[in-house]
Amino acid sequence: MNSEPIRFDTKIAVLLREDLETWQRLNVTAFLVSGLGTELPEVIGEPYEDADGVPCLPMFRQPVLVFEGAEETLKTAHARVLSRSLPRAVFTSDLFTTGNDRDNRAAVRAVPTGELDLVGLAVYGPRNAVDKALKGARMHS
Numbered sequence: 001m002n003s004e005p006i007r008f009d010t011k012i013a014v015l016l017r018e019d020l021e022t023w024q025r026l027n028v029t030a031f032l033v034s035g036l037g038t039e040l041p042e043v044i045g046e047p048y049e050d051a052d053g054v055p056c057l058p059m060f061r062q063p064v065l066v067f068e069g070a071e072e073t074l075k076t077a078h079a080r081v082l083s084r085s086l087p088r089a090v091f092t093s094d095l096f097t098t099g100n101d102r103d104n105r106a107a108v109r110a111v112p113t114g115e116l117d118l119v120g121l122a123v124y125g126p127r128n129a130v131d132k133a134l135k136g137a138r139m140h141s
Helices: 020-037 070-085 102-111 127-133
Strands: 009-018 066-070 087-090 118-126
Touching: 009 020, 009 070, 009 127, 020 066, 020 087, 020 118, 066 070, 070 087, 070 118, 070 127, 087 102, 118 127
Parallel strands: 009 066
Antiparallel strands: 009 118, 087 118
16 A cells, blocks of 8 residues: 655635635535535545445545635635636525525526625645635635
8 A cells, every 4th residue: 555645736715705604614515625626536536445345435535625705805816716717616605595596597597797796615736726716815714
């Protein structure tokens, strides 16, 4: 077995608006990262299996870093992510009032890009590009 540390040249990051309640932070994070896993198969590792051979679903192959920032930080990061054409998922405040995927998509579709009331953003890409896009955000504590 190779014991060398694994280094990634890519980054998975979630940026949350700092004024969210705890349940909202957890919910938004879960929804956002699910979008990355469905569209970017390279972020998914191999399936898990315990010592008894019971299989479990695969998960991301690398850590997910969670950041937080003010509303303006999210707007700026979103604009940077778009300008760099990085894969992304968004969560807007409107999605707290909908109850299903169809209504979620309609709520996002109803608002122009620059007017989205973002509460969360997930992004994947080269480490440097993600770092530049999220400049000004701080690690979630």
